[in-house]
Amino acid sequence: MRWQGWISSDLFMMPRRGWLLxxxxxxxxxxxxxxxxxxxxxxxxxxxxPADVSLALTGFGSEPxxxxxxxAILQEQEERHLNRAASLKRQIAQLKxxxxxxxxxxxxxxxxxxxxxxxxxxxxxxSDLLEYLHSQIDKAEVNTGARLPSExxxxxxxxxxxxxxxxxEMGLTRHPEEKPVRKDRxxxxxxxxxxxxxxxxxxxxxxxxxxxxxTVQKPIYTENDFIEGLYRTERDKGTLYELEVCIxxxxxxxxxxxxxxxxxxxEVKSSxxxxxxxxxxxxxxxxxxxxxxxxxxxxxxxAHAWGRGDVLMFFCxxxxxxxxxxxxTCRLNTSPNKRVFYPVVFSLYNPAxxxxxxxxxxxxxxxxxHKKDAGFWRDFGFGMTCQYRSDFLxxxxxxxxxxxxxxxxxxxxxxxxxxDLIVVRTPVSGxxxxxxxxxxxxELTPEQYRMCIQSKAMNEASHSHLGMLVFRHEIESHLRxxxxxxxxxxxx
Numbered sequence: 058m059r060w061q062g063w064i065s066s067d068l069f070m071m072p073r074r075g076w077l078l079x080x081x082x083x084x085x086x087x088x089x090x091x092x093x094x095x096x097x098x099x100x101x102x103x104x105x106x107p108a109d110v111s112l113a114l115t116g117f118g119s120e121p122x123x124x125x126x127x128x129a130i131l132q133e134q135e136e137r138h139l140n141r142a143a144s145l146k147r148q149i150a151q152l153k154x155x156x157x158x159x160x161x162x163x164x165x166x167x168x169x170x171x172x173x174x175x176x177x178x179x180x181x182x183x184s185d186l187l188e189y190l191h192s193q194i195d196k197a198e199v200n201t202g203a204r205l206p207s208e209x210x211x212x213x214x215x216x217x218x219x220x221x222x223x224x225x226e227m228g229l230t231r232h233p234e235e236k237p238v239r240k241d242r243x244x245x246x247x248x249x250x251x252x253x254x255x256x257x258x259x260x261x262x263x264x265x266x267x268x269x270x271x272t273v274q275k276p277i278y279t280e281n282d283f284i285e286g287l288y289r290t291e292r293d294k295g296t297l298y299e300l301e302v303c304i305x306x307x308x309x310x311x312x313x314x315x316x317x318x319x320x321x322x323x324e325v326k327s328s329x330x331x332x333x334x335x336x337x338x339x340x341x342x343x344x345x346x347x348x349x350x351x352x353x354x355x356x357x358x359x360a361h362a363w364g365r366g367d368v369l370m371f372f373c374x375x376x377x378x379x380x381x382x383x384x385x386t387c388r389l390n391t392s393p394n395k396r397v398f399y400p401v402v403f404s405l406y407n408p409a410x411x412x413x414x415x416x417x418x419x420x421x422x423x424x425x426x427h428k429k430d431a432g433f434w435r436d437f438g439f440g441m442t443c444q445y446r447s448d449f450l451x452x453x454x455x456x457x458x459x460x461x462x463x464x465x466x467x468x469x470x471x472x473x474x475x476x477d478l479i480v481v482r483t484p485v486s487g488x489x490x491x492x493x494x495x496x497x498x499x500e501l502t503p504e505q506y507r508m509c510i511q512s513k514a515m516n517e518a519s520h521s522h523l524g525m526l527v528f529r530h531e532i533e534s535h536l537r538x539x540x541x542x543x544x545x546x547x548x549x
Contacts, residue, residue, distance in 0.1 A: 127527045133514040134523075202479040208439070208470055213401070214287040214299075214483035217246060219280065223427070223484040225401060225434050233403065233434055233484070234427035250283055253300035285386065287483050310384065312341040313362060315355040317348065352440075353455030353465030360449055367393060367447045374440060376491050377402065378425065383487030387443040394451075396479045398443040399470060403427055404435040404490040410518040410526070425489055430519045434484050437511070439470040441488060452476060464505055492516060 205211055216223045222235055237243045257278055278301075286300045316325055322345055333339050344362060346355065356372050363370075371387050373379065383400075390398040405411075408418045411431055424431065452472045459465040473480050495516065497509035517523070525532070 124527070127523055130514040130517055130523055131520070131527065133511060134520055202477050204476070205474040208467065208474065211474060211480060211482055212289050212291055213436070214289045214481060216285055216287050216483045216485060218285050219250070219283060223486055225436055225484055232427075232429055233432075234486070249288075249298045250280055250286070250300060253298070254278055254280070257301055287481070310340060313344065313359045314341065315344045315346060315359045317346050317350040317355065319347070349460065351457070351460050353459050354457055357455050357457060360446055360454070363446060367445055369443060369445055370449065371443050372441060376493055377441060378421070378489040378491055380487035383485060386485055386487065390481045391443045391445060393445040393447055394478070396481055397448060397473050399439055399480060399482045400441055400443070400488055401482065401484040402435045402438060402441055402488045402490045403432050403484070404516060405432040405492045406430070406516065406518050406522070407492050410522050421491070427486065430522060432489075433515070433519070435490055438466075440466040442466075448478065464508070
């Protein structure tokens with residue numbers, strides 16, 4: 058059972074007089090439009106990186122990287138910011154069109170009022186506007202998914218707990234994990250949780266349920282029972298919050314490993330047997346495949362290998378670290394024939410750069426933090442996904458013509474966007490992509506190779522760390538000069 062609630066500020070600010078409402082709506086939409094223009098202008102000012110980097114450099118440690126290498130990485134990040142700016146421009150244009158449509162609707166209502174001689178319109182006009190607002194809410198993805206043209210059209214959710222918010226839109230000032238600092242934001246999240254608890258604790262059918270003629274008192278839930286929630290704001294609909302999902306925790310998990318080739322197969326078998334002994338876990342299947350590697354083919358084999366009815370699947374690569382809590386998140390955000398889950402992974406940067414000023418790199422468990430210089434939300438990756446096997450088969454699965462790495466996950470994601478299923482896309486706290494050296498094979502297609510290079514560049518380091526590497530010679534020269542000046546002063 059899922060509790061879903063739309064909270065739209067327009068609905069709670071409805072005055073009793075129709076024309077007062079129209080005037081306020083006009084100023085409200087105009088204010089929202091001007092605010093978005095201001096935010097876009099501020100974003101462009103803050104996110105434009107230095108235009109010219111012309112210093113020679115060496116790489117980190119003993120590895121000889123050239124200036125062009127780091128310039129290429131910086132250019133990748135600059136293009137990412139520019140693409141985001143272009144997306145904001147498109148959204149502003151769409152908002153402007155929606156404001157114009159609303160103005161025309163209000164003008165029609167005003168003309169109707171004049172023709173009717175102001176008779177009996179005070180009750181009709183608010184009703185018309187309320188009907189319009191409800192029609193916008195009905196278009197939202199609450200019961201069925203909205204068909205979208207591409208992965209760029211989907212509005213992602215942001216996830217939150219009672220103390221933290223995990224957000225995709227950071228720019229150069231916000232952080233991937235933040236506490237809700239502003240009081241109005243904290244109050245809003247608290248109010249939403251309280252509203253959700255009220256719905257669960259006070260259902261329409263009464264306080265108790267009858268079993269065998271006896272009334273059974275339902276448990277009362279509190280804020281301590283809240284685990285996590287999702288929310289997103291759509292310009293013309295309001296803010297959707299998803300808070301409570303009730304599921305039966307059977308904790309049944311089955312691991313299916315699909316391995317290509319003979320090299321390393323014995324080591325994989327040994328690792329699985331060791332895990333089974335240490336964790337007392339035998340629910341796993343190893344499927345060796347003696348053919349050319351294809352990620353889509355491997356996942357397809359794993360999905361078809363299960364023959365015991367419908368099951369929730371989590372597609373996961375070997376370079377992904379996930380927590381037990383994430384498996385619960387996976388279950389909470391999927392539903393057969395209704396919802397598929399595409400979490401956004403937090404990708405860790407090269408630890409040799411992140412922790413370069415330390416004598417020893419900390420163990421993996423201590424690297425799992427959501428900080429700007431430690432990693433980034435991998436919002437261009439769609440490989441990690443939770444979906445029911447029946448939905449995967451009904452949608453047609455992966456494109457098995459794709460060989461090697463990349464593209465196949467995007468194709469599957471687009472299939473779901475164009476279907477009637479709801480696609481939930483949000484950053485999650487318990488899913489990490491571990492850094493590793495990446496090789497882009499010559500056999501990849503041009504599109505696959507471009508995606509591989511982009512992924513490699515984005516994985517290396519943060520914008521600030523890359524800048525420190527680019528200007529390393531200049532920094533070292535400055536430190537030498539300062540040391541020389543200090544030495545001379547001490548001698549004098």
